Amino acid sequence: MIIILKQNADKESVEKLRKNITARGLTIHESIGEFAGIIGVVGDTSKIDMSTFASLDCVNDIKRVSEPYKAANRKFHPYDTMVNVAGRITGEGHFTVMAGPCSVESEEQIIEVANRVKLAGATMLRGGAYKPRSSPYAFQGLKGDGIDLLLKAKAITGLPIVTEITNIGNIDLFSDVDIIQVGARNMQNFDLLYELGHSDKTILLKRGLCSTIEEWLMSVEYILSGGNNNVILCERGIRTYENATRNTLDISAVPIIKRLTHLPVIVDPSHATGKTWLVDPLTKAAISAGADGVMIEVHNNPSCALCDGAQSITPDDFDSIMKEVKRRVLFEGKVLS
């Protein structure tokens, strides 16, 4: 950590700062220049709230030199993590396609969609049982019954299932779920992350709607630091001023995550844009940018969907997209998994 002092910093205040640093078991390297003094802080600064120093009169600015995340950091873990879910690999050389409806609505619906996406080549089935909805009056999902229906679809198709948790109190219902999704709105629900970090489930952690990549990685750190290394990240669009799409897909996040961490990252083009006709080009872009997979909403009857129909493609459209996905995954030297 580097603390940049103000020009003409008050000596008393600087002395207070020095004591404050050393009292935390850290050591100091000073360099006082013509324009500004600099205090380099050496030691484990990951537990220090930088803003506490900022309140001192003598401090101009503070800068971290090392990333605040450790367990996710590629510097300390140079090799790619491959996540194995029921024999299917996500990461390094593999490409995962999670497909299915926004929410599970009925046995008929989920079985039909599951069969169709399986046939088209999807490698996992997604579907929402607990739906976080911005309106208390909107359909909130079939909850426990939804998970039961997903498990039926899994039994029939053999596809591992991915579904969202919104409350740690329901964790017991997720014991047969293959991947537990933490949605964008819960990316900083630290109590939930902490508990999942102490479980042995694979976690799909979506990026928060207005989270920086660093904040996202700190949320990963909550899970990894609990001992659970089975984490897949999912870029799903961030909130910007542009309203041509529901969110703005931050495609750069894919190569950035691959560089900063050792974890797999997938892309959700359906939520990112809210428009069915953008799923195809953004899936292609995700593959080329190096993503380890995609998550696509497919509904057998989008206009009757109980939520987010506008972004769900039909099984026929999914068939076409999968033909392209297969060609392109091969082109990148990867295998569907």
Next chain:
Amino acid sequence: MIIILKQNADKESVEKLRKNITARGLTIHESIGEFAGIIGVVGDTSKIDMSTFASLDCVNDIKRVSEPYKAANRKFHPYDTMVNVAGRITGEGHFTVMAGPCSVESEEQIIEVANRVKLAGATMLRGGAYKPRSSPYAFQGLKGDGIDLLLKAKAITGLPIVTEITNIGNIDLFSDVDIIQVGARNMQNFDLLYELGHSDKTILLKRGLCSTIEEWLMSVEYILSGGNNNVILCERGIRTYENATRNTLDISAVPIIKRLTHLPVIVDPSHATGKTWLVDPLTKAAISAGADGVMIEVHNNPSCALCDGAQSITPDDFDSIMKEVKRRVLFEGKVLS
């Protein structure tokens, strides 16, 4: 709800839309113009996910005519709600000043700060016991012990206390807390909101870091629709591209909330900017813009604070600010409460 059809919309698709609407018990008013047809949907559309219609080929766009929030809506509740906490009123003609440290750190600290802010004129004591921190390695608050210390400070000063909940599992520890705060990161933790809506506690609902005002009001609706009308809103800055301040205080939110709803709204200049020297001018601006109160971070030793020291002012600075607050509250024809 108004559905705008595409030019040359396919008749079959329009017929499908009509059936889809009437199947939900709604009625239709059609107006087919030269450029575009419009279908007005009449009935209770608050439970309809607009995006499901958007997936039909014939639909160009969809527009809500009425706000999706009911219980918070001033249209249906024209009079200002006054929230009474331990005899102190927030709302309509009153001005509330919640002050105290970001987090409770020790008995000595919280008692000293409580005495100082009481003396200066604060009307409530704030302090964090459960701290949601973006890093798992950072100080997470004294938790239950923190609440006990707040209750001691309350016993000594008589100030009602405000503290944040992060997990509904801890609700029992909040039984003597006067106002339960829901922080920005939990503004869309709907399970938490639902439970608080079924309690009888006063809730301070902070705006999410990147939430629209409408989303914020939908979160209020989760609480009100459960039967709990004791809600105070708190504007605390939104995330923008500007980095001169930690967040951008959306001062317009104050008059907008007063116009759209019947609920009191306060401003948190400390979190909004992360800079102590902005607390004074933004507190003044909040008063003039019509806010029902402010929430200010005060710490007896900011540079030793365990979190957010940079935004905490000293008790001496708080004294000066309160002198101005008193003059200005009087000028606006309100009373401190």
Next chain:
Amino acid sequence: MIIILKQNADKESVEKLRKNITARGLTIHESIGEFAGIIGVVGDTSKIDMSTFASLDCVNDIKRVSEPYKAANRKFHPYDTMVNVAGRITGEGHFTVMAGPCSVESEEQIIEVANRVKLAGATMLRGGAYKPRSSPYAFQGLKGDGIDLLLKAKAITGLPIVTEITNIGNIDLFSDVDIIQVGARNMQNFDLLYELGHSDKTILLKRGLCSTIEEWLMSVEYILSGGNNNVILCERGIRTYENATRNTLDISAVPIIKRLTHLPVIVDPSHATGKTWLVDPLTKAAISAGADGVMIEVHNNPSCALCDGAQSITPDDFDSIMKEVKRRVLFEGKVLS
């Protein structure tokens, strides 16, 4: 245009609205429903400022039904426009690679870079002569001399040249320039756009740093409506809260532009991210998303560059990227041009 009236709209105000509309030569289709009245306005509404109606008491909201841009609109011009610059095509089936330094600094520099990018397969040479710099103290480009040096490089390599204009007063100096670039900061310099619309030069119009896609297309409209159809768009990242990259590349803009307009669109991964190591993955993503080309900064000595060294790749790195570009352009069934 659709005007949505308030519930219980005042009759007098509605009558005023009707007169206001018909006075502009437009006709009215009314539909008064239970919840809201709607007035459909038929005729050429492209010249009407919607906000003038919004000031009437009776108006709840106003919505355009048709896009405000005409000449760029694919609805009226269904076939892809191919822009021909010195025999090289941009658009439909072709892929253009514009490469070169941020700014022209010396004859030696521009000739060396031009030769290297030509060898690697670039199809056009970019280089800044007039540099809009946020600081008045920064290097502002070689101006007229820079254009002369670009023309020398063109004479040697045969590559058409692309360079930015910042002031219409300099237009005479651009007579031998193949493509005139309008930078992000001038995207809404309407006087400049107007003049360029009345020239016969090919224009590369970069997206403004915080412009919506619709605003960008309205700026295109300034050029097209003057009679100049030779326009190429360039997505170069938008400003968001995320600071891991300098801007956020809005990859969705590529398929959106292709759908809404008939014009070619390219991507600038260098400016979009400000990081050299992101040029490779984002170039790949751009190709797959359907872009008609890319614009890449290449400098023979990035650390001595007079501007934006951090985002300039070396000629060696450009060689590697071009190998991938060639494979991928072929894979997409396009040809380099």
Next chain:
Amino acid sequence: MIIILKQNADKESVEKLRKNITARGLTIHESIGEFAGIIGVVGDTSKIDMSTFASLDCVNDIKRVSEPYKAANRKFHPYDTMVNVAGRITGEGHFTVMAGPCSVESEEQIIEVANRVKLAGATMLRGGAYKPRSSPYAFQGLKGDGIDLLLKAKAITGLPIVTEITNIGNIDLFSDVDIIQVGARNMQNFDLLYELGHSDKTILLKRGLCSTIEEWLMSVEYILSGGNNNVILCERGIRTYENATRNTLDISAVPIIKRLTHLPVIVDPSHATGKTWLVDPLTKAAISAGADGVMIEVHNNPSCALCDGAQSITPDDFDSIMKEVKRRVLFEGKVLS
């Protein structure tokens, strides 16, 4: 300037960096710590593009220690600048009210509005003659005729006039204009700023729609460095994700500008929000936050306005607002000017 080296930085690359720095006439202070080396650069770094160093392999990050703006910087100019326009002062102890229509439409209109705002207490008349419009099909202003009409209104009322320039080519028409406004879209039209910096006119520089405060001050620097110190800044809202208002008024910008610079800053609540009913509360907030004035759109017939009718208040509403403005300016110990 501080350059933070990477851990285990390559020695050759560091040596290259040292030479690069000293070749620019700057001196070096090194401090190599356990975790990171730091190179402090001493000398006039204002003309250095920081990103050129960033391209070197050994560099982790670069940080400016001193602000890049000099002439506007309060550090070097501690006393408030008061701008005198035709005997009226803006800044330090004075409060300026610029009022008038978005655009000048006719002699009758501008005279009527000018008389009304004068009567109510406005101190200057604003009105647009050259209107930058996002659509080429929209009303673009009366141009030279508009300026003539403003001068007539000035002759009748005695109010100094403020109007926008969009093209330096028209500067001769502005010779009798009291304050030349540079609009948000031209805040980074550096050619225009440069020319205005070499004129002796008072300049009102609006903040760009997505400009940081630092970028805004660098644009000010273009004017001041040319020798023209007569600059007033105007905060007019920034672009964010929130759509309840057209832009988000960044009220914090007022105290920040007052602290960082010696220049006066005013607020434009009309453009910031696009809603008439927000003009009153935001004007009050601006006064309390320390603004040196406001700029308010007033139109005698908002629903017939040729642009931006939705944000223009009526003369009657302006009367009410001015009553409040007078009370509050007095309360702050200032005088209308």
